[in-house]
Amino acid sequence: MIPPPRRLGGPLLIAGAWLLFFSQPLLQGRVFFFRDLFFFHEPLRRYWIGSLLSGTAPFLNTSLNLGQPILANPNNAVFYPGNILYLLLPFAPAWNLSLAGHVLWAALGAYWLARLMDCGPAASLCAAFGFAFGGPLLSSLNYYNLLVAVSWLPWTLGLALQAWRRGSAWVGLAGAALAAQLLAGEPTVEILTGCLLAIFWLAGLRNSSTRSVHLRRGALILLLAGALGGMQLLPTLLWLPETGRGGGLPFRESAAYWSLHPARLIELLAPHFHGNPCGVAAAEFWGGGLSDAGLPYILKIYCGWLPLLLAPLAWRRRWGRAGLSVFAASLLLSLGRHLPGYRMLYELMPPLWIVRYPEKLLLPASLALSLCCALALAELARGTSARPSLLFAAALLAALALAAVLSPHPELSQSQRASQLVSAVQAAAAGLVSLVLAALAASSRGRRVAMYLIPAVLLVDLAGFTWDIAQTRPCEEEDRRPALLSRLPALIEGPILHTGEDQMEKYFSAGRDPFLSLQDALHPFTGLRWGVSYGATNDIDRMGWKESGQRRQFLHADPVSAGSLAMMRQLGIRRIVSLSPLASAELAEESASGGGGAGGDSGNGGPEVRVYRLLPPPLPFVRWEEGAGSLAWKEIKPYRIEIDLDASSAGRILVARNAIKGWRGWMDGERIPVSSSSAGLLRIAAPAGRHRLLLDYFPPGLVAGLALSLAGLMLLAAAFWKPLLEIIEGRGP
Structure with missing residues (x-):
C-alpha cells in the first residue's frame, strides 16, 4: 500500500535537503576522500571489491604485510548488505552513494523514531536535520564503518520500541537491524546500541505486566542479531587473538585517546571558536593543541542552537527525560581521560574496554539531543510555556558572550581573533533567531508559522557550519596515476618498505596539498589500487597479524641496519621508499625527486621522495x-x-x-x-x-558462521510465522 502524500512530505523534504547537501559527489563528478577515507578505507575497499569482481574470494590481502585476512577483519565489512552497490555500479558512484546514502538513512531513521515518540512532522524534521546534518554524524563520514553503523542506530532503537509495544514481526526486524550494525564492523556503536537497548528494556520490565512476553521478545532480538551476524562474528572472534587487539589495547592509546577536551564544549555554541578544522589553510584552525593528534576525531560537535535551547522542555516527557539522560551521560563519557574518575569507570565497566576514542560517544549524544528537540517542539505545539527554554537560552547566550570576550588567546593573530569573534557573532545570531522562533511557537497566534520555519532555520544554521566537513575532489584527480609510479614502474615488482608513514609532517609542511603529495608518493595504502604491495606497514586498525606488526616496528626503527636489511630480503622486500636520504652500501638509489607532479620536479612544493633498491636482491618468493x-x-x-x-x-x-x-x-x-x-x-x-x-x-570459522547465519535467516523468516508469534506472545500451545 502506497502511503498518502501527506505522510511522505517529511521524508521527501529530507531527501531534498540531502540532495542539496551532497550535490557535489552525487551530481558533479566528485568523490569523497578526506582523512581515513583517503589512505585506509577507500584503498582497502577498492582492493577487495576488485578481487571479488574478478572472481577471487575476498579471503586474503597479499599486497599488505605479506598477507592479511580480509573477510575476518570486520573493518572490511565484507558481508554488509549495502555492498551490493559495488556490484551494480562503478566504484566511484557506488562509494559516493554508499557514504551519502547512509546519511540519508540516518536522517530518515531519526525522523521515524521521533514520529514513534508522538512528535509531529515538523518536530520530527528537526530530529532528522539535527542528527544527520549535525557535526558529529557528518564527521563520521571520514570513517566508513562508523558512519554505516551509526546510521542504523535510530532504526534499531525504533524497531526495538515497536517490538516492545507490538511484538509480532517487529521483533524480527529489530534483530535484523541490530545484525546490520554488527556487519558494519564498528564494535563501539554495536556495544553502545546493545547497552541502550538493555537499559531501556530492563527499565520497561519494572513496570510491565507481561514480563515473560517482553523477555522472550528481547531474547529473540539478541538471538537473531547474533545468528544473522554469525558469518562475520565467528571468523572475527577466531582471528582476534592473533591480532594487536587480541591482548587488549593500552588504555592511553585506545579508551583514552582522542578524548573530548572540556575547552571544546564551547563549540556546542560556537563551532569555529577554535578555528575551522576543515579550513583550507593551516592558519584557519588553532585548536590542534586540544586534540591528541593535532586534529579532532569528531571534527565539529555542533548540533545547532535549537536543540540546545529547547532541551529543558523535553524533560516534561518520559522519552525526553530518557533522551536528556543519554545526552548527558554520553557527553560526559566523551570527555574520556579529562573526566575525573574515568579510569575507574573504565575498570568497572567492561563495555568501555571496547570503546576506542571517547569522542565517538558524541554520536549517540547528538541523536539524543536531536530527539529531545523534537519532543520539546511537540510540547510547544500543545501550548506548553517556553519560559524554561527562554531562561536557558539567555544563559547560553551569556556564556557565549563571556567566552568570546574573556577567552585568553594571546597566541592568536589578529585575523584569527577576528575570525573567532565572527564565529561567535554568527552563532549568537543563530541563537537569537532560534529563541524568537521558540517564543513564537509557544504563542497560539504564531505557532503554525513557527513550526514551518523552525526546521528550515535549523537546517540553514547547521549548513552554515557543517557543509565543509564532507570534503570531495574531482574524480580525475582520484584516478590520476601517482607521479612516483610513473617515474619508476618497477615499484610493482615486489613488496616495498615505505618509511614515509613515520615522516607525515613532511607532507603537511611542503607547501602543497598534502593529499596530492601522499598520493604521488604512494603513501600506504594509496598504492594498492595501482598494484603496489607494502611489505611492512602500519597496522592502522590494530586488526592485522601481531607478528607482522612486530616486524614492522623492527624494520622502521632502523631500516638501514644489517638486521633490517637481512629481514627485508627474507620477506621479499625489494625497495625502500623514503622522504629522507638513506646511506648503506647495500642500497642503490633509483629515484630522487619531488613527490608531486607528473614530471616529478622538486620545485612543485611536494616533499622529496627517494627510492632505494636492495643489493643483493631479496630471496625468491x-x-x-x-x-x-x-x-x-x-x-x-x-x-x-x-x-x-x-x-x-x-x-x-x-x-x-x-x-x-x-x-x-x-x-x-x-x-x-x-x-x-x-x-x-x-x-x-x-x-x-x-x-x-x-x-x-x-x-x-567461515563455514560454521555461514551455517549460523543461514539458521538466523530461517529464524527471521519464522519470526513472521503466526504460530511462532503466538508462542512468543504467550498465546500458543
Missing part, C-alpha cells in the same frame, strides 16, 4: 630453507599456491606469506601440516623426489 632441488610455483589465487618440486633429499620449503591460521597444505593430494618459520613465514616439510604441493588459505 618460494625457496629452500633446508635441502636442495628444483622449485616451480604458480600463484593461482592470492590464497592458493601450487608448487612443483624435485628434491634430491628431504628438506623444508619457505613461502613468503604470513603463516597465519587458515593455511592448509596438500602434498600429492594428501593433507600435510603447515608451520611457521622464525620470521613468521610459511614452512612446509618436503620429502625427497618429485611432488606437487598445494597451499590453500580458508578463513577459520
Whole structure:
C-alpha cells in the first residue's frame, strides 16, 4: 500500500535537503576522500571489491604485510548488505552513494523514531536535520564503518520500541537491524546500541505486566542479531587473538585517546571558536593543541542552537527525560581521560574496554539531543510555556558572550581573533533567531508559522557550519596515476618498505596539498589500487597479524641496519621508499625527486621522495630453507599456491606469506601440516623426489558462521510465522 502524500512530505523534504547537501559527489563528478577515507578505507575497499569482481574470494590481502585476512577483519565489512552497490555500479558512484546514502538513512531513521515518540512532522524534521546534518554524524563520514553503523542506530532503537509495544514481526526486524550494525564492523556503536537497548528494556520490565512476553521478545532480538551476524562474528572472534587487539589495547592509546577536551564544549555554541578544522589553510584552525593528534576525531560537535535551547522542555516527557539522560551521560563519557574518575569507570565497566576514542560517544549524544528537540517542539505545539527554554537560552547566550570576550588567546593573530569573534557573532545570531522562533511557537497566534520555519532555520544554521566537513575532489584527480609510479614502474615488482608513514609532517609542511603529495608518493595504502604491495606497514586498525606488526616496528626503527636489511630480503622486500636520504652500501638509489607532479620536479612544493633498491636482491618468493632441488610455483589465487618440486633429499620449503591460521597444505593430494618459520613465514616439510604441493588459505570459522547465519535467516523468516508469534506472545500451545 502506497502511503498518502501527506505522510511522505517529511521524508521527501529530507531527501531534498540531502540532495542539496551532497550535490557535489552525487551530481558533479566528485568523490569523497578526506582523512581515513583517503589512505585506509577507500584503498582497502577498492582492493577487495576488485578481487571479488574478478572472481577471487575476498579471503586474503597479499599486497599488505605479506598477507592479511580480509573477510575476518570486520573493518572490511565484507558481508554488509549495502555492498551490493559495488556490484551494480562503478566504484566511484557506488562509494559516493554508499557514504551519502547512509546519511540519508540516518536522517530518515531519526525522523521515524521521533514520529514513534508522538512528535509531529515538523518536530520530527528537526530530529532528522539535527542528527544527520549535525557535526558529529557528518564527521563520521571520514570513517566508513562508523558512519554505516551509526546510521542504523535510530532504526534499531525504533524497531526495538515497536517490538516492545507490538511484538509480532517487529521483533524480527529489530534483530535484523541490530545484525546490520554488527556487519558494519564498528564494535563501539554495536556495544553502545546493545547497552541502550538493555537499559531501556530492563527499565520497561519494572513496570510491565507481561514480563515473560517482553523477555522472550528481547531474547529473540539478541538471538537473531547474533545468528544473522554469525558469518562475520565467528571468523572475527577466531582471528582476534592473533591480532594487536587480541591482548587488549593500552588504555592511553585506545579508551583514552582522542578524548573530548572540556575547552571544546564551547563549540556546542560556537563551532569555529577554535578555528575551522576543515579550513583550507593551516592558519584557519588553532585548536590542534586540544586534540591528541593535532586534529579532532569528531571534527565539529555542533548540533545547532535549537536543540540546545529547547532541551529543558523535553524533560516534561518520559522519552525526553530518557533522551536528556543519554545526552548527558554520553557527553560526559566523551570527555574520556579529562573526566575525573574515568579510569575507574573504565575498570568497572567492561563495555568501555571496547570503546576506542571517547569522542565517538558524541554520536549517540547528538541523536539524543536531536530527539529531545523534537519532543520539546511537540510540547510547544500543545501550548506548553517556553519560559524554561527562554531562561536557558539567555544563559547560553551569556556564556557565549563571556567566552568570546574573556577567552585568553594571546597566541592568536589578529585575523584569527577576528575570525573567532565572527564565529561567535554568527552563532549568537543563530541563537537569537532560534529563541524568537521558540517564543513564537509557544504563542497560539504564531505557532503554525513557527513550526514551518523552525526546521528550515535549523537546517540553514547547521549548513552554515557543517557543509565543509564532507570534503570531495574531482574524480580525475582520484584516478590520476601517482607521479612516483610513473617515474619508476618497477615499484610493482615486489613488496616495498615505505618509511614515509613515520615522516607525515613532511607532507603537511611542503607547501602543497598534502593529499596530492601522499598520493604521488604512494603513501600506504594509496598504492594498492595501482598494484603496489607494502611489505611492512602500519597496522592502522590494530586488526592485522601481531607478528607482522612486530616486524614492522623492527624494520622502521632502523631500516638501514644489517638486521633490517637481512629481514627485508627474507620477506621479499625489494625497495625502500623514503622522504629522507638513506646511506648503506647495500642500497642503490633509483629515484630522487619531488613527490608531486607528473614530471616529478622538486620545485612543485611536494616533499622529496627517494627510492632505494636492495643489493643483493631479496630471496625468491618460494625457496629452500633446508635441502636442495628444483622449485616451480604458480600463484593461482592470492590464497592458493601450487608448487612443483624435485628434491634430491628431504628438506623444508619457505613461502613468503604470513603463516597465519587458515593455511592448509596438500602434498600429492594428501593433507600435510603447515608451520611457521622464525620470521613468521610459511614452512612446509618436503620429502625427497618429485611432488606437487598445494597451499590453500580458508578463513577459520567461515563455514560454521555461514551455517549460523543461514539458521538466523530461517529464524527471521519464522519470526513472521503466526504460530511462532503466538508462542512468543504467550498465546500458543
